[in-house]
Amino acid sequence: MAKKRALITGITGQDGSYLAEYLLEQGYDVIGMIRRSSTVNFERIHHIQDKVTLVAGDLLDEVSMIHLLREHRPSEVYNLAAQSFVQTSFSQPVFTGEVTGLGVTRILDAVRVVDPGIRFYQASSSEMFGKVQAVPQTETTPFYPRSPYGVAKLYGHWITVNYRESYDMYACSGILFNHESPRRGLEFVTRKITNAVARIKLGKDKELRLGNLDAKRDWGYAKDYVRAMHLMLQQDTADDYVVSTGETYSVRRFCEIAFGHVGLNYQDYVVIDERFYRPAEVDLLVGDPAKAATKLGWKPEVSFEQLVTMMVDSDLQANK
Ligand code: NAP
Ligand code: GDD
Secondary structure, three states: OOOOEEEEEOOOOHHHHHHHHHHHHOOOEEEEEEOOOOOOOOOOOHHHOOOOEEEEOEOOEHHHHHHHHHHHOOOEEEEOOOOOOHHHHHHOHHHHHHHHHHHHHHHHHHHHHHOOOOEEEEEEEHHHOOOOOOOOEOOOOOOOOOOHHHHHHHHHHHHHHHHHHHHOOOEEEEEEOOEEOOOOOOOOHHHHHHHHHHHHHOOOOOOEEEOOOOOEEOOEEHHHHHHHHHHHOOOOOOOOEEEOOOOOEEHHHHHHHHHHHOOOOHHHOEEEOHHHOOOOOOOEOOEOOHHHHHHHOOOOOOOHHHHHHHHHHHHHHHHO
């Protein structure tokens, strides 16, 4: 049988790197779309660089994606690329809309033009629930985004549904709740905390400046979540799924466990800094993963506590 071939946009990101590893393990040819930058940015994929094919393209440029789809003819496309940091979306709302919102139309349209039979995954987000209208959030909970990023993701979600319904494309929207790992970007709160814990423990830093400690998130492990992306594209019909753990914890609790893991008390080191508050906050996210469990047979394998301690241990190692 011919090898399956997948295109991943955002392969240099946290999820892209784990998904590439997973698809390679499943026997896929993996094509990774990378955008041009003045410095090489392959930290997360250098260990698999010789096993994947990297091609140039940008979500801002539909023609680039038409060309690479024509040349590489994948059977599955995973659209993970985005301006993904919520805080930045407040200072760069138009850019975020271009990449994270309209970028989805550009790649979907490129797929439609080249081969509408290609299966498509869109990286949607629990940030679309924003000011939550029900607890826990399911696939049918009404959306109420609270950031330009959330608004852009909502556009990406609906254009994915629209292309599925208009052109009979196999297009899925995975509504993923926060997922973290030792590869998480340093600006996101979990990695910011675990990296600071390691640096403080090793005597390299003295304090950690954070914003709202009372925000609650449903945090899972990124490696678990990429399995769900793949499963969504292996079904008889395309559909949308919430992917989450079903548990929620505050940023404060994350700090408690992370500092506690190295024998420190977070209250001695965390300083509240107004700069890290957002103009509008998402106070509480907790997803109901029942549909993904029943229809995809998916369940997370790493607990919250295991996730926090894994990230602290990794940062201790990296900061030595
Ligand atoms: P990430 O680490 O920030 O990675 C984003 C990726 O997108 C990077 O590879 C980046 O490339 C690429 N990119 C950005 N702008 C691009 C453009 N104009 N053209 C092509 N590539 C571009 O994000 P992540 O955490 O892996 O998340 C993956 C996706 O899932 C994102 O769409 C995110 O919004 C969504 N999501 C994430 C979570 C989560 O908790 N992680 C939850 C729900 C949804 P560079 O390396 O060149 O910057
Ligand atoms: N980043 C950051 N930095 N967040 C802080 C800080 C800080 O110093 N202090 C408190 N927080 C709070 C934020 O206000 C937010 O309520 C929470 O920590 C989580 O922030 P992030 O880690 O930046 O993630 P996010 O929830 O805003 O967005 C992530 O998850 C989404 C899914 O719900 C990103 O990965 C998005 O791309 C993703 O879609």
